[in-house]
Each structure stands twice: as structure tokens, then as C-alpha cells.
Amino acid sequence: MVRLLGPGDRLLKMVEREHPRVRVLVRSNEIHLSGEEHDVARAERLITELVDMTCKGIDLDPSAVGFSQELLDSDGSRPSEVLGEAIVASRGKVVRPKTQGQKAYVEAIDEHTIVFGIGPAGTGKTYLAMAKAVQALQRKEVSRLILTRPAVEAGERLGFLPGSLTDKIDPYLRPLYDALNEMMDPELVVKLMATGAIEVAPLAYMRGRTLNDSFVFLDEAQNTTPEQMKMFLTRLGFGSRMVVTGDITQVDLPTGASGLKLASKILDRVDDISFANLTSDDVVRHTLVGKIVDAYTAYDARQQAARHRQQKRSTASTTKQETSSS
Numbered sequence: 001m002v003r004l005l006g007p008g009d010r011l012l013k014m015v016e017r018e019h020p021r022v023r024v025l026v027r028s029n030e031i032h033l034s035g036e037e038h039d040v041a042r043a044e045r046l047i048t049e050l051v052d053m054t055c056k057g058i059d060l061d062p063s064a065v066g067f068s069q070e071l072l073d074s075d076g077s078r079p080s081e082v083l084g085e086a087i088v089a090s091r092g093k094v095v096r097p098k099t100q101g102q103k104a105y106v107e108a109i110d111e112h113t114i115v116f117g118i119g120p121a122g123t124g125k126t127y128l129a130m131a132k133a134v135q136a137l138q139r140k141e142v143s144r145l146i147l148t149r150p151a152v153e154a155g156e157r158l159g160f161l162p163g164s165l166t167d168k169i170d171p172y173l174r175p176l177y178d179a180l181n182e183m184m185d186p187e188l189v190v191k192l193m194a195t196g197a198i199e200v201a202p203l204a205y206m207r208g209r210t211l212n213d214s215f216v217f218l219d220e221a222q223n224t225t226p227e228q229m230k231m232f233l234t235r236l237g238f239g240s241r242m243v244v245t246g247d248i249t250q251v252d253l254p255t256g257a258s259g260l261k262l263a264s265k266i267l268d269r270v271d272d273i274s275f276a277n278l279t280s281d282d283v284v285r286h287t288l289v290g291k292i293v294d295a296y297t298a299y300d301a302r303q304q305a306a307r308h309r310q311q312k313r314s315t316a317s318t319t320k321q322e323t324s325s326s
Contacts, residue, residue: 001029004054006061011050014065019043045072052080059094067098067284074281087131088138088183095131095183101282102128108274109243114233116221116264117245119278120293126219129243130179133215137197142215142240144196147176149219150203150228173200176219203228212237221246221260229259249300 005012005026016024022035022043031047033040049068053060058080068079082103086094097103102124108115109132117125136142151172177200180189192198203224218224218232221244236242246260267273280293 001026003060004050010062011060011065014062015043015046015050018046018065018069042072049079052078053083056080058083058086058096063284064098071100087128088134093182095127097128098124098284099282101276101278102284105276105278106132108276109241112272112274113240114236114242114244114273116260116267116273116275117243117278118248118260118264118275119282120247120249120280120297122283122293123278123280124282124284125245125276125278126175127179129217129219129245130176131183132243133217134180134183136215136241137192143213144215145198146211146214146216147173147180147198147200147219148203148206148217148232149173149176150221150223172202176200176217203232206232206235209235210237211235211240213239214241216240216242218242218244219246222248222251222258223253224259225253225255226257226259226262229263233263249296 012024012026016022019035019039019042021039022033024043025032025034033043033047035043046065046069049072050060050065053064053068058064064079064083067083071077071079071082077100082100083096083098086096087106088095097106101119105115105117105125106128109129117129119125130147133145133147137145149172180198180200184192189198193200203218214237216235221229223246224232232244233242244260244263246258248258248261248264251258251261264275268275280291280297283293
């Protein structure tokens with residue numbers, strides 16, 4: 001009961017916040033619910049799942065309560081199954097999938113040699129891929145991690161950066177370092193990078209290499225050109241796995257020709273390659289992030305529909321003029 005309620009009853013307070021119309025009373029090892037039948041049944045399902053997760057040894061936090069309720073309300077998935085096995089744990093923080101889409105994404109990484117994780121910001125595609133990479137290294141499934149991303153500016157021209165080559169490319173790779181340091185002891189990360197067990201490098205460094213016995217992770221892949229994507233995928237060596245992540249709605253390339261978009265069309269039916277498409281339902285940041293993603297998606301759909309109508313009107317006008325001329 002102590003683990004279920006959390007320090008200072010913080011998890012109990014989250015349950016009460018999710019169910020304001022239900023009175024929750026804890027006595028000894030019993031939880032009593034009172035209110036309208038429908039509301040009580042909904043709260044009971046949530047508490048039952050929290051009890052199951054506690055019995056499985058899953059350490060709960062307030063966010064887990066919210067995610068669990070969302071899963072129960074959306075498609076009836078059991079949170080105790082989705083929020084099940086932890087991927088990695090470091091310094092008291094456990095990384096695990098928190099939505100059905102994230103669970104499918106993690107399972108795809110386990111079952112396929114190459115996995116593409118495509119989705120909007122906040123869906124955990126980068127974070128979970130990094131966790132699986134660290135897990136593979138810790139379990140000695142691979143001998144090294146290779147983490148890379150294209151050095152493309154997000155809509156800004158930064159100009160010439162001072163310092164050595166390492167100093168110049170460091171800002172582009174900083175998100176990978178941040179995620180890595182969250183999942184491993186920073187001192188250990190430094191040692192593993194010194195020995196070559198972990199390599200963080202821009203995509204341009206991959207050309208001409210064959211990557212054997214490695215977990216290779218390409219982030220921000222929407223900013224690769226078709227030629228770069230082909231070059232990267234053909235680096236795959238024996239005993240290696242690849243994860244490619246990106247958001248095809250945030251292409252920063254001047255030409256707009258994204259290698260990730262093209263790859264999703266060319267490779268979607270190739271064996272042992274999986275495409276995991278995450279949506280706003282899988283956003284695990286602030287709740288506003290999901291709403292922002294939906295708003296932009298709806299706006300893009302309206303713009304595309306408007307362009308399509310304009311093209312139809314232009315075609316009809318041209319046809320009419322040709323008919324009149326003839």
C-alpha cells in the first residue's frame with residue numbers, strides 16, 4: 001500500500017485528480033470508492049492496474065497514473081502490459097514505453113535489423129532508441145554504439161563557429177550527448193568514448209565505413225538527403241542493428257527533398273525492415289505538445305486541400321480556354 005500510494009500520498013492525489021467525482025478513502029490495506037456507478041467503475045479499473053504494476057515491481061510516479069488513465073480511456077489497453085518491462089535504469093530513473101505506439105516501436109527494435117521511428121516531437125522516438133542502444137551495449141549484444149545525426153541548422157544560419165572541428169560539430173550532436181548522459185554514468189560515458197565503445201559523430205563521418213557488431217542510431221533523419229540516407233543504410237555490417245528516427249513534418253533542408261520520406265516509400269515492403277509510425281497519441285511531454293502537433297497537422301491538411309482545389313480550378317480554366325480557342 002505504501003508503494004501504491006507513493007511518498008506523501010502523491011499517487012493517491014493523482015488518482016483523485018483524474019476522478020474528481022469519486023471519493024477515495026484509504027483504510028489500512030483497503031481502498032474504498034464512492035460515487036456514481038460509471039465513475040466508480042472507471043476509477044476501479046485504474047486502481048486495479050496500478051496495483052498490478054506495483055505487484056510486478058514497477059516503480060510508479062505521477063506521470064504513470066496519467067498515462068495509465070489515458071490508455072484505459074483510449075483503446076482499453078492494459079497499462080500493466082504497456083508500461084511493463086524497463087529498458088534501462090540509471091540513477092533512480094527508469095526508461096520504459098508509456099503508450100501502445102511506443103511499445104510497438106520498442107518491440108520492432110527487438111525483432112528487426114533496421115527500424116524507422118517516424119513521428120512528431122515528444123513521442124519518445126529518440127529517447128527510446130537511445131535506451132535500446134544502451135541496453136544492447138550493457139547486455140553485450142553489440143560491441144559498440146555509433147550515434148549520428150546530420151549537421152543541419154533548424155532554419156537559422158549560424159555562420160562560422162569558432163574552435164576545432166569537434167567544437168564546431170558539438171552543438172549539432174549535443175542532444176545525443178544529453179540523452180546518453182541521462183541513461184549512463186557520465187564518467188562511464190567518457191571512458192567508453194575514449195575506448196571507442198561509444199562513438200558520436202556527424203553523418204558525414206559514416207561514408208566509406210562498414211559497421212560490424214554495432215548498434216547504429218541515426219537521429220533527425222528527415223534532414224538527410226536521399227543520397228545520404230542510401231549511404232547510411234548501406235553501412236550495415238554483420239551483427240549490427242540500425243534505428244533511424246525523424247519527423248517528416250520538420251524538414252530543414254533547403255531543397256525539401258528528404259531521404260527519410262523517400263526511404264519510407266522505397267523500403268516499406270523490404271523484409272527485416274520495420275516502420276514504426278508514432279502519432280500525437282504517443283506524445284509524452286507536456287499535454288500541450290500533443291495539442292500543438294494536432295493543430296499543425298490540421299493546418300497542413302487544410303493548406304494541402306486548398307492547394308489541391310486551386311490546382312483543379314487552374315486545370316479546369318486551362319481546359320475551358322483551350323476549348324474556346326479551338
